[in-house]
Amino acid sequence: MTAADASPLSDLNRARAEFRDELIEAGHLVPSSIDGLYGRSGEFEDVIELIDTRVRAAGKAAHGSKPQRFRFPPVFPRESFERTDYIASFPNLTGAINTFSGDNKAHAALLAERSEGKDWDHFLEPAGTMLVSAACHPAYSMLVGTLPDDGVMLDVYGYCFRHEPAVDPARMQAFRMHEFVQVGTPDQAEGHRNSWVDRGLEVLADLGLDAAPEIANDPFFGRAGRMLAANQRNENLKTELVVRLYGDLDDGTAVVSCNCHRDHFGHTFGISTADGEEAHSACVGFGMERIALAMFRTHGLDTSKWPANLRV
Template sequence: MTPTIEEQRIAFGKELIAHGWLIPTLAYGVNGLGGQAEAVVEGLQALSSKIARQQEYAQLNTLRFPPVNSQNLLRRTDYVASFPQLMGLVSTFAGESKDHGKLLAAAEAGDAWEKQLEPSGFALIPAVCHPLYAHLEGKTVDGECYQLTGECFRNEPSEDPFRMVAFRMREYVVLGTEEQAKGHRDRWIELAQQMLESLGLAIVSESANDPFFGRAGRLLASGQREAKLKFELLAEIFPGHPTAIASGNWHQDHFGANFSISAADGSVAHSGCFGFGLERIMLALVARHGLDLASWPHDVRSALSL
């Protein structure tokens, strides 16, 4: 019997663990990276940076935000309304000694000790670009490009190595006029496809939608796809089952309006971003070139400085 796509993905994940590419933890979807995997991810970041420096941006700003922010950011970006199923909030212990005793007793008994915790007001970041919009609140922008790398959290635990709960994204974000933002997204869809194909991957670009929640979400998803706001770059890692490894988004003036960001012409700023799923691309390269990094094609290893 032919294995299902889920079985194929899980079997691939076990191979990655056996050969030290992935390091399992106590939670599904939360994986460490071995030395070879991390070297590939670092190479991908360096290669994308090289491409970014070759573009004619008024300015290329490299920023780094932590993977935790105020939970208010989830509300300000409308993530609470659109993707509640993917959110992650941070709870902490705020009790006294007697409360600590209850917590310890529950933990030792195997009970739900986490009920002794309280919301902290912090949230895990679901998208690397979200803190940028809060950083630019009330400012005027004119097509500057921001290079961002960071950890994202999506509550989708799975044994599928391509479906990680915690993962890194390298994003290129431009805010400005509609022309600047949309043009940036379109340019990077082309640049990224060329980059990924130069590494030996067969890439297809397709219009896509985000996993909006609920009945209203289905309408939003349909509208997003119809307006071609989101495109994904897909690699056929398993025959007949293409996997998204990067995406380009034009948010229109959504974040500009939510954070009072203006374009140079006085209009509400539009934003466009392109994001590389670093672990997903690394996994796609392993599936394409094999588990022995030393046997990868010379031009691929050279491009990634391996």
Template sequence: MDDTSNAYVPGDDASVAPGDHSAMARPAQDPDTGRRAYRQALIDARVLFPSTVDGIYGRSGLFESIADGLNYAVSKLGADQDAEVMRFPPAMPRKDFEASEYLKGFPQLAGTVHCFCGGDREHHRLLARLERGEEWADQQQPTDVVLAPAACYPVYPVVASRGPMPREGLVVDVLTYCFRHEPSIDPARMQMFRQREYVRLGTAEQIVEFRQRWMERGTQLASLLGLPHEVDVANDPFFGRGGKIVADSQRELKLKFELLVPINDGAPPTACMSFNYHMDHFAHAWPLRTADGAPAHTGCVGFGIERLTLALLRHHGFKPANWPQRVRDVLGGI
């Protein structure tokens, strides 16, 4: 494991004891200062490696060892789910992306994959523009691939292709890198990040019960990790004026909850887990059907691996060897 003599010296809430939630109530003051300070501390300690684009970072061995520990902890927590494991690359077919209707709600976050598809003439034009420092990206064309915005999206067309689900429904364990175009100085708001999810497919009753159980488990995990936290109703960042109406409806129906942890001094707490009920939305995008042929409901619990890693470093320091033994045990003994 990487070791470093550099240590982050945060503000007043650095002394929060494991399980102490008092940090949640502190008012946000000059949030960008706290975000910049924590990001610089991570870079100075070589925990994250910066690039010329905000939100794109390399990860150190220390960072990855903690991320591995979190995946171990989540796997232990879900060992009783009899989940089918699915692992996807951080990309998905464009036709499935279009079917999901993601562009209706979040066009500002979507990332497409473009490639050069021309011949010699077009190649010479591209190189000439590049040499002159001119725009060259318009010499590329969209492919049949887009970057996955959420870990669960590739799951639904796969399950739908199998026909009706068994009567008990299905649970899927999925992990992948996701992309969302939201460059930020906040180290907890990366453009490429990992989501670990358990996805539940079945009846409305099955999804509601599943989400409640995982809200309890997520809270338990945060407590075992010694992270101050709270769970609150939330909404996704829907785009535009119409998006505000959808977001208000999502909050009113309590379809989304988030587990929040303070990470940056002076800034609001950060969503590190989410607990979602999609109703039958994805059954209209793909033919997801229950055993009796009805449109299936879906839900998921998502763990933000990067954000939880940053939260652990923020509250316990940059040397896991000095962390509370209980926390290290939960993470598989890092």
């Protein structure tokens, strides 16, 4: 064993690679040529649905029929993306979509360069769309204007994309997030976030997972991002529910995120409360693939041996 192999980082990366390989070997994930992109087996999807049954039940128990259900596709308008300032905070995670808009002649030139093994991306142009990075992002543009007295609560669930290739199976480039979002007064938003910390822990405990809340920050990019991250922590805007997939090798993996956005979306999308103030928003996001992975890690790779109340 070399010194590098013995370092904590190497142990962690080895543990991640082993878990990934076990999941692939068991047939739960299908590898691809890209780190962080996997096909899911039918059984993996059954686990996702089992988790979602619990998430839906928790939402219904807490909020009845108040949450308005919306499902957005994995791409959304660039115009909405531009409003969120995501390119300022997370440029490295961004997915911008390009397409070919040329004529026959340009296409022939593209194919000629491609057949010579050359890059052909310079023949493409922006398609007007971006990949969705958080399930709630496409929702805010539909709330432009003035909210009712008790604000609006949304139930959104969809695929998200973040460009962060990694060996860790818990860091996927494409994954699903189920969110409950409250948009309204500062109190309504903060109350929503706070209430879902305990509620999220209950959902995870019922799934047999040992989770703990942690004050956290988003991975804002670069030097300027370090200050944004520190502010987010100091102001207690983000609480993650964390499960230790790799024992003491790291600080655990966030499987649920409870976030106060302050007036970020209210301001940028022009959403007002009934009394004319800029709306605040907050969300709880269940990371569906990460919760599934935590269940495989906790209960084993063979779902037929899981506790009876968790059989898929």
